[in-house]
Amino acid sequence: MNGLKKFVECYNIPMRNLVKPWVPTSICTTCRLTLINWNDMKKEVVITPTMWYEPKDHNEDCYFCACDITGCNKKNKGNILYSYVQSVTPAKKGKIARLDKVPPNKHECSLEEMSSIESEKDSDYEDSVSAKDPELFDQDSLDDLIRDLILSKDSAELLASRLKERHMLLPGTKITAYRRRDEEFLKYFSSENSLVYCNDIEGLINTYQVDVYKSDDWLLFTDSSKERLKAVLLNNGNKYAAIPIGHSTRRKESHEDLQFVLEKINYNIHNWFICGDYFKMINILVSLQSGNTKNPCFLCIWDSRAREQHWIKKKWPERFDWKVGSNNVVYKSLVDTKRILLPPLHIKLGLIKQFV
Incomplete structure (x- = not known):
């Protein structure tokens, strides 16, 4: 419904001066429904709309400034006293007449006048009555x-x-x-021994944007649970989305399975920094013995058995010797310990205060 045409059709009064700043550019829901259901309205409605004229004196003839609405809310809005100024003629209520019975008056305008009125509208004016056409999806x-x-x-x-x-x-x-939609990326993935992995990581990332891959800009995140083992690449600064490069529903968090995953994704070529969700995964990557061991830390030779020293000794010897069989080292380390990042969530929660 065109709001301007419907207004003129119902009231036989042309709308002018729409480009003036003192002219309202929207109507309320009640008035909109009144225009739509004009012939079906049985109760008293606005039969003569409010007429707005250009104010001559802003201090004495401004309708909005003259109305005091201090302290008014939804409950007591009926107590608002509206001022009578020369620039505004108040609306009148009454029983409406059907459109087919309304006699012509001096305000009725022709189609040519209507077209000239429409051309006077400001380009930024938005008719709140007219409904927008739906925007289709491409x-x-x-x-x-x-x-x-x-x-x-x-x-x-x-x-x-x-x-x-x-x-x-x-x-x-x-x-x-x-x-x-997945056929474009199938060539970059392979499956072997219940593990799905990316066989060309650089080619996969460059599919989105050419020459965007640099190994120093990515982190390798590894995690596991009772149901799956996964490896995901995370971009430094989160400029790009995370990219899953390894997934298995049968392999577990063990030294052999993680070694198999790192071999398939060619970790020795890319040499990313590694971050894990918890210390158990980090200990597996550096090949430390799992469980309640004497030296569980991969950074220092902290002795979990020396309880009398836990509240006295602050500095423990740094772990330099990664010889298999000493200090709970059971295998050769899968990654360089200098390429391991501590979990930032654990640092924020204060769960690893001895490392920060």
Whole structure:
């Protein structure tokens, strides 16, 4: 519904001076519903709208400044006293007449006058009554929506199908494209012994943007649970999204399984910094014995058995000797200990105060 045309049709009064700053540019919901249901309204409504004229004196003739609404709220808004100024003619209420019975008056305007009135509207004026046409999805905007909702292939195709049923897609937008959205990246992944891993990490990252991969800009995050073992690349500064490069639902957090994962993702070539979610994973990477051991720390020779020294001795010898069989070292270390980063969450929570 065009608000200006409906207003003139109901009240037979043209709207002028729409570009003036003292003219309101919106109507309330009650007035909007009155215009829409004009012929069906049975109760008293506004039959003569408020007429606005240009104020001659702002101090004495400004309608908004003359009304004192201090302390007024939703409950006592009926007690507001509106001032009578020369620049505003108050509205009148009464029973409305049907549009087909309204006699012509001196304010009625022709179609030519209506077109001239429409041309006077300011370019920034927004008619709050008129409804906007729905904005249809093209292929790019639909892809962005599905990516933001993190939908699977089946869910993405279902959403696109429902939007097409309701004519919400532009012509040429494909809904079956999501069935093959992973084919572009399949060549970068392989599967061996229940492990799915990335065989060309540099090529995978450069698929998104050419020459963006530098090993120093990425961290290797490893984590495991009772159900899965995973390896993920994290970008320094979070400029790019995390990239999963290893996943298994059968392998566990053990020295042999982590060694197999690091070999398949070619860690010795990329030599990323490593961060783990907890110290058990870090101890496995540096090949320390698990469990309640005497020297569990990979940074120093802290003696868990010397309880009498825990509250007295502050500095413990740094761990330099990684000889297998000494100080709870059971295997050769899988990574360089200098390439291991302590979990920042544990530092914030104060769980590893002896290291910071």
